[in-house]
Amino acid sequence: MSDYKDPLLQQETPKAAFQQIFKIWKPHIASLIIGIIFSLIALAFGLTLMSSAGGKIAFAAMGMMVISSVFLKILGAGRLLMRYVERLYTHNVMFKAIADLRVWFFARLSKGAAAGLGFRHSGDVLSRLVSDIETLDGLYLRLLLPFAGSILTFFVLICVIGSIHLPLAICIAVLYIIAGFICPLISAFITKKHGQTLLNSVAELRITVLDFIHGLREIRAFGAEIRVEKLLNDREKILFQKQYQQAKKIALMSFLSFVFSQIAVLLILAAALNIGFHGIGAAHIVVCLFLTITAFEVVIPLTRAGGLAGQIINAATRVVGVNKGHGYDVPKGSEEASEQTDIQLNSLGFQWNKDRPWVYRNLNLNIAQGERVAIIGPSGVGKSTLAALLLKVITPKEGSITLGGKDLAVLTEESVRKKIAWLSQNTHLFDDTIRQNLLLSYPQATEEELWQALSEAAVADVVKAMPDGLDTWLGEGGIKVSGGQGRRIALARTLLSKAPILLLDEPTTGLDADTEMEFFKILNQISSDRTIILIAHRLTGAEKLDKVWRLSNSCLISEK
Incomplete structure (x- = not known):
């Protein structure tokens, strides 16, 4: 006020x-x-x-x-x-x-x-x-x-x-x-x-x-x-x-x-x-x-x-001046991302502005194709910043990030986004139908593919029970469905993108413990052939992960 x-x-x-x-x-x-x-x-x-x-x-x-x-x-x-x-x-x-x-x-x-x-x-x-x-x-x-x-x-x-x-x-x-x-x-x-x-x-x-x-x-x-x-x-x-x-x-x-x-x-x-x-x-x-x-x-x-x-x-x-002081120059790049999806952070350094402290310096991380990893840490440590760097929304001040052996700086933003599907802690459902919300990530999807994505996210039965099915209007912010159902619809939208890497940034924020456990059980059952990068404050114990790192004081400490 x-x-x-x-x-x-x-x-x-x-x-x-x-x-x-x-x-x-x-x-x-x-x-x-x-x-x-x-x-x-x-x-x-x-x-x-x-x-x-x-x-x-x-x-x-x-x-x-x-x-x-x-x-x-x-x-x-x-x-x-x-x-x-x-x-x-x-x-x-x-x-x-x-x-x-x-x-x-x-x-x-x-x-x-x-x-x-x-x-x-x-x-x-x-x-x-x-x-x-x-x-x-x-x-x-x-x-x-x-x-x-x-x-x-x-x-x-x-x-x-x-x-x-x-x-x-x-x-x-x-x-x-x-x-x-x-x-x-x-x-x-x-x-x-x-x-x-x-x-x-x-x-x-x-x-x-x-x-x-x-x-x-x-x-x-x-x-x-x-x-x-x-x-x-x-x-x-x-x-x-x-x-x-x-x-x-x-x-x-x-x-x-x-x-x-x-x-x-x-x-x-x-x-x-x-x-x-x-x-x-x-x-x-x-x-x-x-x-x-x-x-x-x-x-x-x-x-x-x-x-x-x-x-x-x-x-x-x-x-x-809409982005004055808020926008960040990102190299456009001209090359397409390769089929390989290994991710490497090499001596990564980043700060939002010159007068602000460094979020990271000399940060190194390797994520092999198909691995399921988690990066955990307290609020403000830079977890969401790391997600923005991986999505090429911002660019490192020092070091580099490679995807499939190619520096993100030389890759087009479109090819990077095709490789990485993102589900955030504040995922937004538009004031539109379930169908149109799903098609946001993959406009060419067929009816069968839409139902397959909903099935993988364990929300197909809920949608089928609705009078208008896929054409059910969700309302502003998805107000016509519960928080858990809305998060599963958002997960279905992410899965529909066909991206080989799933970047999940605090995907269960705001959900109760039971719904959070169900969400991870669903996630464990699907996407066995995709790379999973889970960013969270803590782990529930329901996740199936190959590696876990804790982000603390600009360093990644292996916990698994």
Whole structure:
């Protein structure tokens, strides 16, 4: 329930974040540029329509028919059509770009969270995946498109009014620059820091809500509902207050931008009265007036976009920095793992960060193909870290790990995972059917193979007794089955992978003694042709093992 602090905003620069985002969007760059062109064409139709309409009114008042009604109808229809095409096209392109960004985010997230290396609050991850990524669509739709339009409008404004009266054009241009560029920049500068705190407040509220949802039973048991409700209300009020503060600042800058637009209109009206500007005809005054009003309507929304720029910048740093301080560079490798599955740890050394102590140094271990071994030790000694090293989720700082005589560094991650099936202490069952949970490890599995895996895990009879069999919905976290049944389904999923090595990291955590004994009895009866690596705090005595090592003080001590 402590306040959430996001360290990533100080670790990822906005420049690097946007470079990465545009790199992800590279396949869509041509489409994004076409969207900008459509937007400019639609804007050009609008500017031409308004200035021409003003000219028609002025010339008609003087008894002249310089501009035809047909021409105005064509402009009006063209503007309507191009605005529709532009909106449809740009939003469609942005949806695809945002989808690619979400896929990239998930891929980065999986590298940091794999092998049980969970690294931050789920509410924070959800906030990045939903709110922050959705905020980034404003980078194109609210910033780039309007900015490109404002540049075009500026040149049209200068050229048209400048051809009529240069001093007036210069004054209008100065006001346009202040309203359309300086006010949005000031708005972005003011709200940049506020945008960071706003995103943190959203993440903090989500973290709190998810945490309390997961702990509802404990909250009810201790009668803490009122206290929890008060805490949620307090954090929601903080979020609303920060949103109000940002909205107030953006509204102030929008008001100033509007004021400068009205000053521009007053200058044109003054020119109509020959005050300060002389020699402009009535028809030209009307053209300038219509064009100026239209031009400032284009840039006034930029002030609001500028106010959101700070939020967009911080959203970019949070999304791109998803693994900042948590991800680990692992050599990709180019070779396939060999058929042999002997494992060797040669003078292995590993530490999570340079400022943290070494987990191991000079660690050596040999596991022959087909052996059943156990590595035991107390919490925090590095057992799960060893599992992450074997799965090539992280890489040694010293020494090497070989699989079938080949260094893991030269092997592809996919070939390593095909050789090693992993069952962790926090095995997750997805909110889906039993069938889909099993197919996660081997999508090509036949119906017979699915039932064979369930039979080997001694849970086939349980599944057959369910009304929908393999298509039974497990619910979130496998809530519709007991802990023992869920662990056996997870074991069946692991066995289905056909991997020759089974890596079991505390597979019976949370199970009662009887269920734990049954689990190991099942394990003893199956997989006689596979290598079994059991990682545990202790042994129950039900395991059938060839060797047992105790991990202590960065050393492996043989106990069997």
